[in-house]
Every structure is written in structure tokens, then in C-alpha cells.
Amino acid sequence: MTRPTDDLITVRDYLRYAASRFSAAELYFGHGTDNVWDEAVLLVMRSLHLPLENNTLFLDARLTRDERELIAERIERRINERRPVAYLLGEAWFMGLPFQVDERVLIPRSPIAELLEAGLQPWLADHPVERILDLCTGSGCIGIAAATVFPDAEVDLADISEDALAVARSNIELHELENRVRTVHSDVLDQVDGVYDVILSNPPYVDAEDMADIPPEYHHEPRLGLEAGPDGLSIVHRILARAADHLAPGGLLIVELGNSWVALDEAYPQLPFLWLDFENGGDGVFLLTREQLVSGLKNMKGNLNTNL
């Protein structure tokens, strides 16, 4: 029986073969790429430790036997196991930065990257940023990216999963940020100390209906990183209840809620959520200042007391 590795020789051959196989397999793309071609480029080029862009120089280069077998095996696993490419490679990219990932953490993809790229402007204005919290940090991608944008800030990465924090620590080392980025083992804000100028969070927010229906690729990600009760709000309720205690005056709370944003907006009519727009895709991310949070929650409490 002929094997693909007998016939395919060059980088271009493997790109074409991966694209054809992925196309026929009707894979789901939601972990860093959104189409067959980009998925093929990601798998083939990064298996060869080559750049994703400006790589035409290599297209007609021949692969060694080991390289051909490695790529062929990864193509099969992507199709048969529906395993996302990032887990096959052990790496993902966030805000243009590399991160080590494995099945202990969600694959980085939050649109919060776009806000960080803009230095959180215009919302931050000239508010100083000395301390940042990345709550529900997973791989640490959001907090570590924030540390590169705010080079004088101290950054805490908090998560309830010790497994996730081990991955986050390896990413702190990868980016040589041990002097100002640290991990905190915490159930939401319960073990977090002090106040921050910015709290960024991509918590679990998938509701029960979506959980029952997610494509097989997501089953490789930790459930703890995805599911958040019947309406997707179980963690964000706890964040909203405690965040003001951990925000400096004028501080910002930025949280991603994906599809569950509608349920949150309905649950807190007194909170003036600013739902942010993204040029690179994504939605369901809100921003609140500490003052908006405090006065909104006070108004809600007032209404509840009046109705009693």
C-alpha cells in the first residue's frame, strides 16, 4: 500500500495534501484559524519550525523522512481525533506572541488581544497602570501579553486549576517575566490580595445548551475552562460581586462573555456595560470602571430593597 509520505516530497506538496484532507474531513475551525488553508499552513509550517508568513522561499524545499512522517501523523490525528492543531504542536499565538499550550489549558483566542494591542486606549486614558490581574488565566496569555504592553506593571495570573498555573508558569519563563509576573491559586477572587488598576478576565462562560452542542474539537479543552452553569454566568456573577474590592479608583474591569453577553445584560439592567467592538472579530466583551460597578450594584440593591 502506498503511503502519502512515499509520494509527497516538498513543503508545497504537504500544504496541498493537508488542505485537501482537511477540506474533505469537514473539520471545525475555532482555535486560531478559521479556514482549511490557514489550518494547513499552521500545521505544516510550524511542524517544521518555519515562519507562518514570508515563507515562500521554502515552498519547494524537500522534507526529510522524519519530517514527512511527523507531518503525516499530525494530519491524521487532526482528522481522526479532531484534536486542535495547537495541541498537536504544543504552541499557540496570542497578540503575535508564542505560548506553550497543552490539554491542561484552553487554546488562546480571546479578542482581548486587540484591546491590549491598542494599549487599552482610549478607555485607560492617562490612568497609571502599576498592577494588573488576569483572572481565570489558563495559559497566562492575557496577563503575559499585558505585561509586554505595560512594561512597568506587576501582573498576577490567577486560576483555580493548578494544572493551568503550571502551564502559565512555563509561559512566564518563556517570556522571561519572572521578576514581575506571578501566579496565584485562587477560586475566582477568593485568594486574590490587594487592588489592581486593570482586571482582565476571560472566564468560563459556555451555557448548558451550547455545552451540549459543541464541536468535538472543544472536547480536548478542559471543561473547567468552558462551562459556567445553565446560563453561562456562574463565574461572572462572582466576579461582579467582588471586583470593586480589588480595583483602584478609576480602575477598569474587562471581561469576555461570548454568547452569554445577552443573558448578562438582562441580569444586570442597572450596570452600564460598555460592549466593545472588534476589528479582527469577536464580541461579548464588556468594560466597566470601578465607579460604574459600585454605583450600578448599589442601584440594583436599592431596587431590590424597595421591591421587598
Ligand SMILES: C[S@@+](CC[C@H](N)C(=O)[O-])C[C@H]1O[C@@H](n2cnc3c(N)ncnc32)[C@H](O)[C@@H]1O
Ligand atoms: C476560558 S478559560 C480562559 C483561559 C485564558 N484566560 C485564555 O483566554 O485563554 C477559563 C479559565 O478559568 C479557570 N477557572 C474555572 N473556574 C475558575 C474559578 N472558579 N476560579 C478561577 N479560575 C477558574 C479555568 O481553569 C480556565 O483556565
